[in-house]
Structures are given as C-alpha cells and as structure tokens.
Amino acid sequence: NAGVTQTPKFQVLKTGQSMTLQCAQDMNHEYMSWYRQDPGMGLRLIHYSVGAGITDQGEVPNGYNVSRSTTEDFPLRLLSAAPSQTSVYFCASTSLAAGELFFGEGSRLTVL
Amino acid sequence: AQKITQTQPGMFVQEKEAVTLDCTYDTSDPSYGLFWYKQPSSGEMIFLIYQGSYDQQNATEGRYSLNFQKARKSANLVISASQLGDSAMYFCAMRERAGGYNKLIFGAGTRLAVHP
Numbered sequence: 001n002a003g004v005t006q007t008p009k010f011q012v013l014k015t016g017q018s019m020t021l022q023c024a025q026d027m028n029h030e031y032m033s034w035y036r037q038d039p040g041m042g043l044r045l046i047h048y049s050v051g052a053g054i055t056d057q058g059e060v061p062n063g064y065n066v067s068r069s070t071t072e073d074f075p076l077r078l079l080s081a082a083p084s085q086t087s088v089y090f091c092a093s094t095s096l097a098a099g100e101l102f103f104g105e106g107s108r109l110t111v112l
Numbered sequence: 113a114q115k116i117t118q119t120q121p122g123m124f125v126q127e128k129e130a131v132t133l134d135c136t137y138d139t140s141d142p143s144y145g146l147f148w149y150k151q152p153s154s155g156e157m158i159f160l161i162y163q164g165s166y167d168q169q170n171a172t173e174g175r176y177s178l179n180f181q182k183a184r185k186s187a188n189l190v191i192s193a194s195q196l197g198d199s200a201m202y203f204c205a206m207r208e209r210a211g212g213y214n215k216l217i218f219g220a221g222t223r224l225a226v227h228p
Contacts, residue, residue, distance in 0.1 A: 033215070042116075042203055042218035058215065090157060092216075100147060101216055103157035 002026045006091050006104035013081045013111045021076040021107050023091030030096045032074035036060065036087040037106075043090065049074055050096065081111045115139065116206050116219035124225040125194045132179070133189040133222045135204030143209040146187040147216065148178065151201040160202075163187055191224075199226045 004025045033048035045058030049068040065077040092101040125131035148160040163171045171178040179188040205216040
C-alpha cells in the first residue's frame with residue numbers, strides 16, 4: 001500500500017544549490033500536484049499535471065520546475081534554491097474522475 | 113480575495129464534547145466540492161470528509177459531519193465526542209470546476225487542542 005511516496009523527507013540546502021524532490025504514486029492517478037505549506041498560510045499549489053506530458057502552473061510557481069514523463073512520477077525541481085523556499089512540500093494525486101487528494105508524507109526543505 | 117476562510121486560528125475543547133470548526137468559501141462556480149483534512153503533529157494530511165455543491169444532505173463520516181449552508185457559503189466541520197487524538201491542524205479546502213476540477217484551494221487552518 002505505497003500510495004504517494006516522496007523523497008527525501010528532509011533536506012538542507014545552501015542558497016543557489018539545486019535539487020529535485022521526487023514524487024511517485026502507484027494508484028494510476030492522472031492528476032498529480034505539488035503544494036508548499038508555510039505557517040499561517042495553509043497549502044499553496046505550486047504546479048500540477050493532469051497526465052503524462054501535461055503540466056501547468058499553480059498559485060506559486062516561481063522558482064520551481066516540473067515535468068511528467070510517466071503517469072507514476074512527478075518530480076519538483078529547484079534550480080537555484082532561495083531562503084524563501086524553506087517550507088514543507090507535499091505531493092498529492094487523485095483520479096480525474098474526482099475524489100479526495102491523496103498526499104505524500106511531506107518533505108521538509110531548509111535553505112540556508 | 114480569500115477563497116477559503118478559516119477564522120479560528122486555534123480552538124480548544126474538552127474531551128467528549130462536540131466542537132465546530134468554521135469554514136467559509138467564495139465561489140461563483142455552481143459546481144464545486146468542499147473537503148476537510150486533518151494534519152496531526154506527525155505532519156501527514158488525512159482526508160476526513162467531502163461535500164459536493166449539489167449534495168442534498170450534509171455529509172457525515174463517523175464522528176465527523178459537515179454543516180453545509182450553501183446560501184451562507186459555509187461548510188463547518190463538526191466533531192462529536194472529541195478524543196485526545198483529535199488534537200491536530202484542520203484544513204478546509206475547495207475544488208471548483210472552472211478552476212481545474214482537481215485543484216484544491218486550502219484555508220489557513222485551525223489548530224484544535226482537545227483537553228482531558
């Protein structure tokens with residue numbers, strides 16, 4: 001019962017470094033998304049995808065890139081990390097037939 | 113403008129009592145869905161309950177019920193018989209058809225503390 005798997009769970013970066021947060025789901029969900037969670041602001045949508053080869057921007061896309069080469073995977077890339085990107089990141093997926101979002105366990109990123 | 117508003121940053125309730133967590137929303141889309149998620153201190157997001165805009169009855173799931181007042185655009189979560197394990201952050205979220213039907217917009221959350 002893997003569901004949505006995110007790696008790594010914790011990461012510390014220096015300003016300007018790049019990294020990729022991995023997300024994989026085994027439920028054959030068409031829709032995948034990335035959110036960031038900051039204190040007092042709930043979860044905000046970064047990018048989302050409705051299928052392989054299709055991605056789109058959410059509320060806060062600046063500084064992040066995504067791609068969707070397979071149904072299962074939806075990595076989030078930070079090309080040049082900034083302290084403002086210190087946050088907890090959640091990957092989530094669901095089927096396009098509607099239903100609740102299934103979340104990964106979250107990845108805590110600190111940018112120094 | 114805020115699409116989802118949770119006006120209670122923090123709430124506390126006595127164990128075994130009922131508690132209502134407020135959520136108001138703003139949309140002009142006639143087709144939308146409302147969700148509540150629980151986030152315990154361990155950090156994972158746990159789906160609790162869903163209400164569709166066309167649902168005639170209020171949604172219920174065990175001790176959770178959603179008090180859906182469409183005209184007031186409110187979707188309050190009611191937890192009956194609170195337990196210590198209910199202490200967590202609670203998020204209200206909305207999905208609109210026009211916005212891309214699977215995108216959820218979240219409120220800022222309410223932190224609930226259940227006291228023995």
